[in-house]
Amino acid sequence: MAKTVKAVQSPASSITMDAKDIQILLLLQQNARISVKEIADQVLLSKTPVHERIKRMETAGIIKQYAALLDHTLVGRSLIAICYVSLKEHSKTAGLHFIKAINAMPEVTECYTISGEFDFMLKVHTADMNAYHDFHVNKLSSIENMGHVQSVFVMGIIKQTQQLVWGE
Numbered sequence: 001m002a003k004t005v006k007a008v009q010s011p012a013s014s015i016t017m018d019a020k021d022i023q024i025l026l027l028l029q030q031n032a033r034i035s036v037k038e039i040a041d042q043v044l045l046s047k048t049p050v051h052e053r054i055k056r057m058e059t060a061g062i063i064k065q066y067a068a069l070l071d072h073t074l075v076g077r078s079l080i081a082i083c084y085v086s087l088k089e090h091s092k093t094a095g096l097h098f099i100k101a102i103n104a105m106p107e108v109t110e111c112y113t114i115s116g117e118f119d120f121m122l123k124v125h126t127a128d129m130n131a132y133h134d135f136h137v138n139k140l141s142s143i144e145n146m147g148h149v150q151s152v153f154v155m156g157i158i159k160q161t162q163q164l165v166w167g168e
Contacts, residue, residue: 015060020045021053022166025062028054029163032066069162077125079132080154083140084118086147094145095119101143107135118150 017025023043027034040050057063072078087094102111102122110123122140126132132151140149 015056021057024050024053028063072125076127079126079128081124081132081151082154083122083124084150085120085122086118087145088147089145098143098145105139
């Protein structure tokens with residue numbers, strides 16, 4: 001790993017990450033199943049400091065979880081829709097009601113609050129167009145306070161990653 005990286009202060013926590021921490025994070029993002037020994041060999045530290053650094057970053061919330069990324073077509077969720085949603089009312093209670101409803105829908109894999117014409121952007125995975133139609137009509141549109149929904153469908157994936165990269 002030839003990349004040089006400056007130490008950064010994590011705004012969410014009180015820990016400062018140095019270049020070794022960032023190297024460790026990059027390796028874990030590439031392969032969350034990499035062993036501590038393999039990381040230690042690549043960042044030129046012994047296993048104990050690598051293990052301690054990982055635990056420190058987990059405790060601080062920098063590492064939130066480890067996950068398996070699935071091929072959506074091989075697990076029967078080949079249709080991906082991006083839904084732009086606006087609410088009729090914008091009170092805190094209305095927003096929380098919408099968020100609670102969305103969190104209960106397994107088809108929604110990501111939800112963002114956004115600026116502009118719409119209030120939320122959802123990423124929705126379903127088996128096919130019929131399943132999406134059922135989701136849209138019977139779940140999404142039935143949420144109280146639902147305003148306008150605009151759906152676009154993913155025709156192909158050019159880039160898909162969860163990796164964060166640190167610049168020079």
